[in-house]
Amino acid sequence: MSNINLFVVQSPFQMISAIEAANYFKCENNVLIVRLTGEKNNNNQIERLFEFFQWTRVICIRHLLSITVTDNKLAFYLNKIKRNERISYLFIGEIRSRIMQAYIDNLNYDSCFLLDDGVSTAVTNKILRENSFDLTKLFKSSRRNYLINKLLYKLWGISGKKGKLIHWFSCFNIKAIGSEQVFIHRFEYLKGMMxxxxxxxxxxxxxxxxxxxxxxxxxxxxxxxxxxxxxxxxxxxxxxxxxxxxxxxxxxxxxxxxxxxxxxxxxxxxxxxxxxxxxxxxxxxxxxxxxxxxxxxxxxxxxxxxxxxxxxxxxxxxxxxxxxxxxxxxxxxxxxxxxxxxxxxxxx
Structure with a gap:
């Protein structure tokens, strides 16, 4: 079973943050999963950023029909990695996603980090500070969503357990909420290119x-x-x-x-x-x-x-x-x- 560092992103800024993180932590054997959306310009910007870093493997998940169908495809690849590879560092771009919240608690890894997603990173940090790092506060909850999530978790073969420690990797001066760590970068990789x-x-x-x-x-x-x-x-x-x-x-x-x-x-x-x-x-x-x-x-x-x-x-x-x-x-x-x-x- 090989060791990898896994990066999961779905926006251009998350992609830049992933590049900076790979450089900051001097990561090797880096696997990038890109969950593309239904927005052409968003996807084009992400794909143009591939050339700025040498990834070991890139998995592109195209948007199919609906978010749920696309999430099922993402779950397939995450489960495949879970079975066949060991994750050293896990880097997550979209923490507001139900599937990423679920897999944070169901993948095996040494450390997990949240990547930046623009000014929403600071807003997310503030919301979580006010709610004891309760990730469910990042999206609207309902009985219907609860039942859908329960069915999807069963389909994906994962549980709804919570509690793994998540660290921050950010260019923003955000604050730790509990025992997690905050790693601050200043775009050293991009400035080196410039x-x-x-x-x-x-x-x-x-x-x-x-x-x-x-x-x-x-x-x-x-x-x-x-x-x-x-x-x-x-x-x-x-x-x-x-x-x-x-x-x-x-x-x-x-x-x-x-x-x-x-x-x-x-x-x-x-x-x-x-x-x-x-x-x-x-x-x-x-x-x-x-x-x-x-x-x-x-x-x-x-x-x-x-x-x-x-x-x-x-x-x-x-x-x-x-x-x-x-x-x-x-x-x-x-x-x-x-x-x-x-x-x-x-x-x-």
Whole structure:
């Protein structure tokens, strides 16, 4: 039975975190399982990152019909590894997933680590601190979900037991909750790659980090577009051109509307921002957005001279997301990111 280190990811940022973890812990014989989604841009960005690290084996699980069908395929590979290989380190990207929560407690390994998934890592850490590391608090529970999980656990041949120790591997300054450890990295692997590349600093340009706020229901798309027009006008008055770095999940109709805004130009991102600027040979000297983990991560990698977050007026945020949005802004403020309030009257 061979020893492996197992990495399970499903987003580009989780993938970057996996690369950093493999480098940080000097892991060998690294097996990567990528659970792809139904989103083409998400999958393309992940697959483009394969070239940045030499994995021993890569298992790509394509999205099939539904999350449950895809989870069954993931369970097949996890059970196969459980039978035939010994796991030294297990690295998990999506802790909010029912299947990953189940297999954390059913795989045999020496140590388990949670990988970063953007600003949601800090939010997840805060939720777990407030709930004694109860992972079930990360998603809505119901009698129906309980019964479905029970059936799936039986199908997968695993139990619903809980209690294994999980550590953190993160670029964020998160806090331990109990006896687990927190391992902090500063993108040493990516910064090492950047040293061998030539990058150009752009004058009078600010990169505005796009987000899928209206797409997931944080706010109405019309209000999001009004806020972006306000941003474009604000920087135009300072003689600064705005380059809007699109989010991989943004709808094309919305991007077309953004591209029509005066002083705002769309940049379609084919890599995660943490790597995209390096690939393009550009140095992001000015960065802004509403809220995003990239404000923090790009600061660690590129050290731009200007970073700013703009607080979305509370009356524009839907009730469902008010708490999580406030937590995200609170974390950015703790990390020293300058947050400017937006006057709602300016966008009416």
């Amino acid at each position: 040293e061998s590349r030539t990058v150009t600093k752009l004058e009078n340009v600010i990169f505005f980090i796009g987000s899928n706020l209206s797409g997931v229901g944080v706010m109405d798309v019309s209000n999001e577009l009004r806020l972006l027009k306000l941003m474009a006008k604000k920087y135009s008055e300072k003689g600064i051109h705005v380059v809007y770095c699109s989010h991989r999940r943004e709808a094309q109709e919305k991007l077309d509307a953004i591209n029509a805004i005066d002083n705002m130009q769309i940049r379609t991102m084919t890599f995660p921002l943490e790597i995209a600027f390096m690939i393009e040979g550009e140095y992001p000297d000015r960065i802004a957005t509403f809220y995003s983990s990239a404000l923090y991560t790009l600061q660690k990698i590129y050290a731009p001279k200007y970073i700013k977050s703009f607080r979305i007026p509370g009356n524009l945020i839907t009730d469902e997301y008010k708490d999580s949005v406030n937590k995200a802004y609170a974390y950015l403020a703790e990390e020293g990111v300058v947050i400017d309030n937006i006057n709602y009257d300016d966008i009416r």
